[in-house]
Amino acid sequence: MDRSAARTLRLLTLLQSHRQWPGGELARRLGVTTRSLRRQIDGLRELGYEIESTPGSGGGYRLVAGNRMPPLLLTDEEAVAVAVGLRIAATTGIADAESTTLSALAKFEQVLPSAVRERVNAIGRSVEPQTPRGGPVSxxxxxxxxxxxxxxxxxxxDYTDAHGAETHRLVDPHSLVSADxxxxxxxWDLNRDDWRTFRVDRVSRVVGTRVRAEARVLPAEDAAEFVAVAAGSVPTRHTASAVLEMPxxxxxxxFGPWAQDARAVDEARTSWPFGGDSFPLLTTVLVWIPEGVAYELDADEEYLLFLREQAxxxxxxxxxxxxLLRSPERKAGKTEPGAGGHDSG
Structure with a gap:
C-alpha cells in the first residue's frame, strides 16, 4: 500500500473514532499540510463517505450518514464481532435472514485476514444460536x-392475536425485545390505556403518524423484564389466587411489575392471581409473599391437597x-477438641 492510500485509511479511522476533528489537528496527526488533508477528504467523499466541513477557526471535519453504503474500515476485533453477529443473525427469525446474512458473511469473510478468519470460525463452531419460534419477521x-x-x-x-382475531392498534412504541x-x-396501547407487549410476527401494516409519543415510565426495571412478566401472565395449566393481608x-x-394483575378485595386486602404448568411451579410463587403477611388461597381442591402434603x-x-442439630451428641461433637476434623499434618 502506498503512503497516500495508507494516510487516507488512517484519516478514515480518525474520522470514525471521533465526532468532529479540527482540520489542523487532523493534518498534524497525518503529517500532511492542510491542502493535502483537503485532497484526502475529497478522495473519501468520492468513495461515498459524507464528510461535513465547517470553516473558520473553530471549524473542522465530521463523518455523517450518507445516501449510499460506503466501504467500511474495521479493526480485527470489530471484524470478528460483525462476522459472528452475522452468523447468529441467520437464526433470529427475521424473514430471509439466512440467505441475506450468509450472503453478506461470504462477502465479508472473503476479505478477512487468515488469522481473523480462524478466530471467526472457531467462535462460530462454539456458538449454537437458539432456533426461532413463531412466524418469520421481515x-x-x-x-x-x-x-x-x-x-x-x-x-x-394491525395485530392478529393467538386466536386469529385481528385488531387495529394505536400505540406509543417503547422498545423491541428479543426473548423466548x-x-x-x-x-403503550392508547385504546386500552395500558402497557402491552406485541409479538412482532403478528404485526402488519405499520403506519407512522408523525405524532410524537408521550414520555411514560415503564412499570419495570427494563423492557426485557416487562416482557418476561407479560410472558408469565400467559394462560397456564394451573391457576390460583392468594388473598394477601396487604393494601x-x-x-x-x-412486587413491582409482577403485581400487574393484582386487584383490591377491600382497603386492607389484595387478591393476587398466579399460575404455572405444574403444582411445584405454582407453589414457588408463595415463597415470595413477605414474611409476616397472612394470606388465604383460592384454588382447586387438588392443588390445596398437594400443598398440604408438601407443607x-x-x-x-x-x-x-x-x-438433630440441637441434640446433646451433636453439641458435644462440636466442642470436643479435634472431633470430626481433618488431619492437616
Missing part, C-alpha cells in the same frame, strides 16, 4: 418499528433436622 417491519422506538413516533398497525426466541414490541398500593410497591413433609423434615 427486516423491513423490524426496521420500521425500531425507527419508531428510536424517534418516539406514535404508530398504527421471538421478537416483541413493548408499547393494593403496598402490595404493588413490594407437612417440609415441616417434618425441618423438625427432624432441628432435633
Amino acid at each position: 427486516s423491513e417491519l423490524l426496521g420500521s418499528l425500531a425507527l419508531a422506538c428510536r424517534d418516539h413516533e406514535r404508530v398504527r398497525f 426466541r421471538k421478537w416483541f414490541l413493548v408499547a 393494593l398500593d403496598e402490595m404493588r410497591s413490594h 407437612a413433609r417440609m415441616l417434618q423434615a425441618a423438625e427432624t433436622s432441628l432435633a
